[in-house]
Amino acid sequence: MAFAEAESRLVNNILVPALDKIIKNSSWRKNSKLAQESKSVLEHITSAEKPHRPSHTSEASQSGVDPSSQSSVPGVLQDSGTNELTLAESVFILSPIINACASGNVKIAEPALDCIQKLIAHGYLRGEADPTGGPDGQLLAKLIESVCKCQDFWEDGVELLVLKTILSAVTSVSLRIHGDSLLQIVRTSYNIYLASKSMVNQTTAKASLVQMLVIVFRRMEADSSSVPVQPIVVAELMEPMEMGGDGDGTMTVFVQGFISKVIHGMDGVLNPGTPVGPNAGGGVHDGAFETRTSTVESTNPADLLDSTDKDMLDAKYWEISMYKTALEGRNRELADGEVERDDDTEAQIGNKLRRDAFLVFRALCKLSMKTPPKDALADPQLMRGKIIALELLKILLENAGTVFRTSERFLGAIKQYLCLSLLKNSASTLVIVFQLSCSIFISLLSRFRAGLKAEIGVFFPMIVLRVLENVSQPNFQQKTIVLRFLERLCVVDSQILVDIFVNYDSDVNSSNIFERMVNGLLKTAQGVPPGVTTTLLPPQDATMKLEAMKCLVAVLKSMGNWMNKQLRIESVENNSENLNPQMENGISNEHETVETSDTHSETSSEVSDASTIEQRRAYKLELQEGISLFNRKPNKGIEFLINANKVGNSPEEIAEFLKNTSGLNKTSIGDYLGEREALSLKVMHAYVDSFDFHDMEFDEAIRVFLRGFRLPYEAQKIDRIMEKFAQRYCKCNPKAFISADTAYVLAYSVITLNTDAHNATVKNKMSADDFIRNNRGIDNGKDLPEEYLRSLFERISRNEIKMKEDDFALQQSQSVNSNMILGLDSVLNIVVRKNLEENQTSDDLMRHMQEQFKEKARTSESVYYAATDVFILSFMIEVCWAPMLAAFSVPLDQSENEIIISQCLEGFRYAIRVTAAMSMKTHRDAFLTSLVKFTSLHSPADIKQKNIEAIKAIVKIADEDGNHLQDAWEQILTCVSRFEHLHLLGNGAPPDATFFSSNYIESEKSKQTKSNILPVLKKRGAGRIQQASTATRRGSYDGISGSNLVAKLKMLEQVGDLNIIFTRSQKLNSEAIVDFVKALCKVSMEEIRLISDPRVFGLTKIVEVAHYNMDRIRLTWTSIWNVLSDFFVTIGCSENLSVAIFAMDSLRQLSMKFLEREELANYNFQNEFMKPFVIVMRKSGAVEIRELIIRCVSQMILSRVNNIKSGWKSMFMVFTTAAYDDHKNIVHLAFEMIEKIVRDYFPYITGTETTTFTDCVNCLIAFTTSRFDKDMSLNAIGFLRLCAEKLAKGDIGSSLKNKEKQSISPQRKDTKYGNGDLGDKDDRLYFWFPLLTGLSELSFDQRPEIRKTALEALFNTLRNHGHHFSLPLWERVFDSVLFPIFDYVRHAIDPSNNTPSEQGIDGYPDDLDQDTWLYETCTLALQLIVDLFVNFYHTVNPLLNKVLKLLVSFIKRPHQSLAGIGIAAFVRLMSNSGELFDDDKWVQVVSALKEAAVLTLPDFSFLVNGNGSVLNNEAVSEMRDEDLEKQRRDRLYNAISDVKCRAAVQLLLIQAIIEIYNMYRPQLSTNNTLVLYEAVHKVANHAHNINIDTTLRSKLQDLASITQMQDPPLLRLEIESYQTSLTFLQNLAIDQPPFYHESKAESLLISLCQEVLKFYIEIARLTESTATRPNRANWLIPLGSGKKRELAVRAPLIVTTLQGICSLGDLSFEKNLCLFFPLISSLISCEHGSSEVQLALSEMLRSSVGPVLLRLC
8 A cells, every 4th residue: 555645644644543543442462352453553644654465364364355456446535536445445444444433442442433434424435225235335334333333332522423433434425324234323322312311412313314314205305315314403303301401402502512523524523421331231222123122211300291292393404405406307207127026025226215214114124013011111211212203204304305205115015014113103102102103194195195094094093083972982182183183183184084085985885984074073062961970170171172172163265275275376376286186195285296107006096076076976875775764674785775776686786795894783784684575585595605715714614704793683694694605614624524515503502602702791602622522423324534524623612603794883983991992902993803712823914904904995996186176165065064053052052251252153154154155055154144144233232242242253354255155145144234224323323213213304304495405415414314213212222222223233333343344345256346336235225124213324335335336347337237227226116215315315425426437429328327217217106306316417417527438328317208208397497407318418419329318319209208398398399490400501420420330330221210320421411300200290299389289390300301302311300200190080980970989099189170180281381291291202202102092092092082192192293203204103093093983983882782781690589679770870871971981082082093194294105194094983983883873872862861873873983984994085086196006005995985975875775664565666765854854964065076086097997987887877866865966976877977878889
């Protein structure tokens, strides 16, 4: 060995001083060899030459290192990185140091320890210390072992030095400790903690252990040995015992410095100077480190019982960058290599860091399971080893990293070792052990639950529910720990409780953990039932109740926190996390990634939604219902389960259900299997056949068979069951017995033996000989082998045959013995039944417990569900709401304790919060109703301090949870209303009834002078209130004297100002504020409905709330106002006038405030806001209210006219309603405001909305109909004229021209009148419509002045401004304005008496003076329409057809005056505009005339059909003769009047046609003239047919006194019609207009002439008759005078006809002479009434016929 420098630090600073001390302190006798060896090394390291190899090969051999090949192998000792020593050189140098540690001399070992520590701290020792490794590893392992052995000195200084050395070794980066060496270091620290007599050393050892755990597991998580490590915080590890011994904190400072210096590599450690003293004891390990065990030496710590619920080792020291850097940049996770071979063999894991962590964890678990001596169970001093192990496990689990939580290897270790440790320690009577077990379990539950679903399902009932459900005789300390554990469980993570419910309460094969927990807490909170013996003292019982109450509150709070978290996730992240949540054993960690290569299968959790949970929960509840029914009535239970599809209906399926389903009562199973019914018998056979008894001993088969049920007590049932068992056993084991009878009898004998041997009531036990004797000859007459029977007897006597008990049976049979409850037996009895008399070992019980774990894992669903759907809470609430309501209500009602009351109220708050947010109305109302009852506001005499606190709780609920209360606001606001009422009474203020009672109103009215201001509108000042408060006091309230009540009500001042509820309403969301307003309206309505004591508190608050929330978005405000609007309408129509006035004034205030806001165009919010005024104005029967509304609206207009937009509509509707009011003053008041609006504010009307002008016009029109003042109506018409002038000038709509340009243009094509949105877009002519329509409707006013003025205004307006109108507008004017004027007369005039035939036509007056209207208004209006059409013909000419239809409708009416008016108007129209018509227009004219002619033909059918009888036989039979006759006369008279009217009309029409024809003969085309001819000819033909009807004429003669018609009746009409027809055709022949020759005019003329002549001849000969007497000649009878007169009248027509024939052209005349000649001959032979015919005939023969005859001859 050669050292380059003599001053090497390794040599000079470390090795030389240590070797010098070793040599100096070595005894020449005992340590001579060590001294010599040290000197040799010292000489060699200080010499400048390299020593000879043989000089230290022997030392290498002695050190256990193979000397071969050491010269080339690098050593473990290196100097500053420049001088590398070989392995042989390292062995040579370290050998004396190792031997010094093992010398047994403190003075020699101490410098050696110090040297080793410095070598490690300065990095001179490098490599891996592993006894199973290479030579270097073995050398380092031996070095570490020598250090650990120095603990045997039990000297304080040496102990500290050992701790320092081994902690440095674990901390070192260059020296890596693995495997057994690491375990040995942990064991050494553990032993020092247990055995040291120095409190400083104990604390240092404990801190060192924790620091080592930090290092080992942090390196494992980071997968690196060089990860930086921070020192722990020692003060947080100090136990109360340790803190008590460190009054000035010196020890804490020392230990902290010790740990920090080692971690940071500092040299030198302070020595506290504690006394040195050996300790004979050693640590107890129970094989945890695979070394020999030793006993625990007792020390003197303080009693650990005082450390209950310290939350044990708060793990803040792990929060100092524990895993922050460990996972940075880590992209993978190393998988475990191999599996563990056996519990007692070394775990073989590929990754050494994980292997180290696994070994340490397993060692701690085994240390925590060590079995101390029996006398140490109650001695915490002797339990310190177990306690420290549990503490370390707790720290480890609370701060476990990702790898530890997800690795399959570590999860397996938890199941295999830690669960067993929990099983043993959870039943400990030592409080600290039980507490640590609970802490460990809460860590498992909070961080490992996804991978330990089955284990948690067993441990939770065992650790928590076992203690919780024991109410009467619990262990006070244990139950306190459990209650605080549950409280902490709720605080640690709100996800835990929800996951428990989802994975256990909703799992068919799991216990209802959450439900049982809540019910257990309820029972604890309620305390020990009366009459039940308890071990608790009254203070303890009170403490238990309070802690249980806190737990229930914590449960609700946890549910609320989880709900808030889920709702926030859903709203912010759009449910993304619900689809694929990052679940890490129930804890979401966004900074850690979980690799799947080393993940346990159960950790693949699934997301559960509410629908799935609901299905699973419903299935479980129904199954449990069936099981419960089965346990009471097996047959009905099976029937229920089959019907519910929970069990198949086959015997095999039922048998499988009975065999494998937990919760079934074993006795009920036995009873069902023993039944003789067919199904039960088949099920029993299937049940027995499901067992496989192959190669089983007979007693073992019976054990297996009877494990699942209890044999029934009835012998016949047992017989059937055992008979089938014997048959099955013999079938599985054919060679066991000769026949099944043998097995049957032996089975009975075995059961009898089992009862005899294990029943304590049997005194004389059966012996083996007795058993053998009882079974003689049962094998088909032979005996079974004696050895067989004796062996069977011994096995039965030693091991009882018992059934496998389940949770249900155990819960039914739980003992109240506290010793049993506190022992391990009672814990195991949760799953495996065990009698106290059994001598079964603890290891056997542990084995059974592990089997139960496996059974639970098999039957339970392996998938762990991570709850994410917030609606899962609704199912949890369904389970827990009733217990919690009881738990909070009863103490709150009975207790006066402030803490209990506070907890109860907090529970109510959280319960209401969760139920309200989940929209569980019934449950929410249950809690809220109870809380409201506890306010005692309904009974103020009983108010106490707790009632005040309840009021505060309600206020807090309203403030914090208002967004979810929905309709529950009503109860809260009712409380607020009652509170304010009582508060006012307490302050001596007068109630509202003082000012709102009817007596008060009447008295105020009597004091009023003649003022326009209503008395109730005067505001009450402070002086009035003060005066009322002193003058008026409430004498009593609910029967309580006033003084006592006031004293009670003074307590209400503690609550403070409740206005915060209303002021903060603006913070409610858009849905909640609507619910709030609805509830407030309901409360206010209830206040006002109190007739004797009305209140307006709610009404005033409504105004405030509306004011606070007026700035909300429009949609929300609209929803709010929809509610408030209905409310104000209802209150405004209230019977209590004062309240109604107050409401309207409140609405006015709100409206004034609302109108301060600017409204954009085309919005309707102001209109909606003002609607209550309109509705109340229409509905209210109180004059004062209506007058108030007028004044309120007027005030709004005067003060807010600049901001009014859509509000004008409602305002005009108010004034319109007022115009129809029955009270004159209201009408005048409204009109005054309208007058001011039109005069002063007209630009605001036309400059806002397009419909505002329409509303204004409608309002003015309403005032024109006022019956109170004619001048007002005339003024209103004048304002309408003013509106028309402004329209003409363009003052209206100018401000809207730009902003409404786009909105109007799409409506131009709309041809229907609606709301004024019509007309020309540019000129805004659609404004004309409401005005014109209104004026037209005034034409039916009863007052002539109004009618005349309105018509003048209407037509003057149209005449003066019609040039602005386009054709579409004119079309609408005619259709919607002008034509409707005549609808009344066109449809309602009866010709018989010139009165309306139907009274009360809609829209028209009944008492209108019809004659005046007809001859004045109607005639004038029709003339004006015609003139208007003529004036604007060039624009409105397309409307000619409509005008003609109007005129025709007049003409066709059976009223001579109307027809005459129509005909006159027709002629007027044609005379003024005929020259403007083109041919198409003339077609329309002549068609209209033809239609009029046809429609006015007289109808004489009433005479032809029987004198007008139109009644049926039934009607006739029911009427009296005189009535019937009167009816006939009336109808006959009406019919005759109609005929005469029509005849007169047709004469007028013929005359009008002739007049029109004569005026425009040149313009009429051939076709148009022919149309006129056809019309007139049809009239003539119809009249002729009437005139020649002899029967008709005879009847008319009979009725001549009535008809007063000439005979023939229509002679004049016939003649004039034929004359006109001839004129048309003759003129055509003369004029020969275009297309004349193409037409048939000439042929029509010839036919007409023939027709006239024939008719004349027939009439002339009508009376001629020949005598038909035989043998006598025929005589002609001369014409009578009547006939002669008729012929004389017809003579001009014949003359004209003959002249017409002569006017034919020569060719035509000659051609048609053959047709006329017979007629001419007949005329010659006829008798005529006038010589004119003969003269005309002579002239025709002379001038026309003669020449033709001569020419032909």
